[in-house]
Amino acid sequence: MDDMKNTSGYVFSLGSGAISWCSKKQQIVAQSSAEAEYISAGLATQQAIWLQRILEDFGEKEEAVTIHCDNKSAIDMAKNLVFHGRTKHIAIKHHFIREAIEDEEVQLSICKTNDQVADIFTKALPREKNPEIKRSSWSSRTTH
């Protein structure tokens, strides 16, 4: 809607199937697409850490969760590589992602925009162009 706020979205898979997903409108107006992605990456990081703890309850020792983000600048922000002037307005709560990376709880990796499976949680996507694929290739579901 036209209030200039972005939507955050993520999806986590364990094995072959999605287990956790979310679509949430951001509470603030981001000043750049990188900032919007950075906020989304933060939301995903919170969930990743929680999921890791649940898996530990199940007796699984988990390695760092990889979060695929399609915005290079957002990743640089998370790795604290960006000139301070561009990011200093971002509320401190969003920076806990840096700590999570340092503590090796999550790692961010770049992915191509077209490969971003979490896009279905942030926008209306068109149908798969290839007519061979009857079903939208972006869906995380399959038949029985």
Place this chain on the structure above:
Amino acid sequence: MKHNPDGSVQKNKARLVAKGYAQQPGVDYEETFYLVACLDTIRALISLATQKGWKLYQLDVKSTFLNGELKEEVYVQQPEGFEIEGQEEMIYKLKKALYGLKQAPRAWYNNIDNYFIEKGFEKSKNEPTLYVKRQGLVDILIVALYVDDLIFTGNNLKLIEDFRKEMMMRYKMNDLGILHHFFGIEIYQEDDGVFICQKKYAEKILKKFGMFGCNPTNTPLVVNEKLKKEDRGKKVDASNYRSLVGNLFYLTNTIPDIMFASSLLSRFMNDPSHIHLGADKRVLRYIHGTLDYGIKYESKV
């Protein structure tokens, strides 16, 4: 009345219900909130169990909330038509919870929580309705409580069997065997993995909104269509719209594809127009086109 899947009557049920609306906070009850495992946890459990080759089992508690013991003193009048002659003015003091009491769910949770702790389970710090019992170095039994459903799995069949027996002795339970249906979600445990979907529920919703047999679409939303709160469209019944959005949200439990559409459309719940309702119906058409789809957790990755 309880029906069989074919629609015939299975049994007639009657239940004594307390007038919870007459209760006063601080006097008749203190805490009322109830904890529910989030479905992310249940899906993570299903996925993990599938990869490990463990089967998932289910027990459901009969008359769940009658198991809760009350901390507060609560009195009820004699039920109408069942008064004891000559003592019509007398009232009952409750020892255990009744349906309708505000604290009934809470009392049940406290009861089963104590029982699990007594039995050597460890409660998860991250999900208060998740319990894990370990035996030796490798054996593990995981139990997730979902109101009156218990979902459990683990790597030791004897642990699982003993747990089932103990639970059935302690509470009145239905042994549902292998987990195949819970909270409106269908679960198919097969050799190559586990498949979950909400086909039956989705069909019910399509029928409820007169969309069963409609033309399916390939996407839940029209690309580039801008929906606005004020669109000058003819207003539609808000409670019907809310109910539809609520049903869509429920379907997101196994249909992530409609998550964005559902949260977008929920923003118009206060004052929906026929344009918003049209967008809702398109989501239903998408659901219709993908009724056979669900999430598959494969056993070999």
